[in-house]
Amino acid sequence: xxxxxxxxxxxxxxxxxxxxxxxxxxxxxxxxxxxxxxxxxxxxxxxxxxxxxxxxxxx
Amino acid sequence: xxxxxxxxxxxxxxxxxxxxxxxxxxxxxxxxxxxxxxxxxxxxxxxxxxxxxxxxxxxxxxxxxxxxxxxxxxxxxxxxxxxxxxxxxxxxxxxxxxxxxxxxxxxxxxxxxxxxxxxxxxxxxxxxxxxxxxxxxxxxxx
Numbered sequence: 221x222x223x224x225x226x227x228x229x230x231x232x233x234x235x236x237x238x239x240x241x242x243x244x245x246x247x248x249x250x251x252x253x254x255x256x257x258x259x260x261x262x263x264x265x266x267x268x269x270x271x272x273x274x275x276x277x278x279x
Numbered sequence: 280x281x282x283x284x285x286x287x288x289x290x291x292x293x294x295x296x297x298x299x300x301x302x303x304x305x306x307x308x309x310x311x312x313x314x315x316x317x318x319x320x321x322x323x324x325x326x327x328x329x330x331x332x333x334x335x336x337x338x339x340x341x342x343x344x345x346x347x348x349x350x351x352x353x354x355x356x357x358x359x360x361x362x363x364x365x366x367x368x369x370x371x372x373x374x375x376x377x378x379x380x381x382x383x384x385x386x387x388x389x390x391x392x393x394x395x396x397x398x399x400x401x402x403x404x405x406x407x408x409x410x411x412x413x414x415x416x417x418x419x420x421x
Contacts, residue, residue, distance in 0.1 A: 222344040222389065229392045232341060233399070236334040240403040243327050244410040247420055 234263035307415045311408030313369040318411025322421070331407045338400035339371050347393025349381035361394070367401025 224232070242256025311318025316332030319325075343349075349372065353359035365372050375381055385391050413419040 221346055222341060224341075224345065224389060224392070229345075229389070229396075232338075233396065236338040237399065237403060239330055239334040240407055243331060244406050 230264060230267045234260050234267075238263060304415060305412065307411035308408050311411040312367070312404065315369070315371070315404050315407060318408050319414070322411060322414050324414070324421075335368075335400050335404045335407065336371065338396050338403070339368055339375075342393040342396030342400060343375065343380050345393025345396065346382040346385070346387060346390040347395070347397045348383070348385050348390065349375050349397065351376070361398055364398035364401045367403075367405040368397070369404060372401065 238256045238259035241259045242252040242254075246252045246255045307318035307321050310321055314332075315335035316328035316330075319328030319331060350358055350362040350365045353362050368375075381397070382390055382393075385394060410419065414421055
């Protein structure tokens with residue numbers, strides 16, 4: 221059984237989802253890679269920003 | 280007067296007729312749903328198929344390893360949505376049910392994450408299967 225931390229789970233989720241998004245939403249390999257990278261960055265950065273917002277609201 | 284595209288900036292666009300192969304048009308869609316990446320393999324998109332397969336199967340397996348739950352039926356609307364998401368995994372879901380994989384009750388925090396991983400793997404598999412169908416019909420260039 222895997223006991224992943226919250227952040228590890230976010231990274232794994234972002235990696236797999238952005239891979240599928242990149243392949244299915246763009247047509248050429250170069251654009252697939254760039255779009256996948258863009259999605260990965262958005263997933264991770266939005267998770268960090270929302271975490272900080274929730275932390276500040278909870279204080 | 281002869282017209283040639285040779286040397287022009289625009290690449291020749293493949294039409295639906297050029298993309299279409301012989302056989303049942305929905306085969307990549309159904310194969311892609313039953314097993315992640317199989318639709319792309321049928322269209323000889325080996326690299327894309329392998330990446331899709333690794334991503335979706337990886338997400339499903341990690342979800343199970345986190346003690347995620349496989350939905351069995353619909354007691355309420357949220358269970359129903361989860362069940363529909365799980366069904367997107369195709370054979371992975373059915374084998375998981377047959378072999379009794381997945382937790383019956385979510386008891387740990389990672390189990391809740393795992394349940395979401397399994398549902399999202401199913402939804403991503405549906406997107407991948409539709410992409411294979413679009414490649415097959417020529418809506419998306421090969």
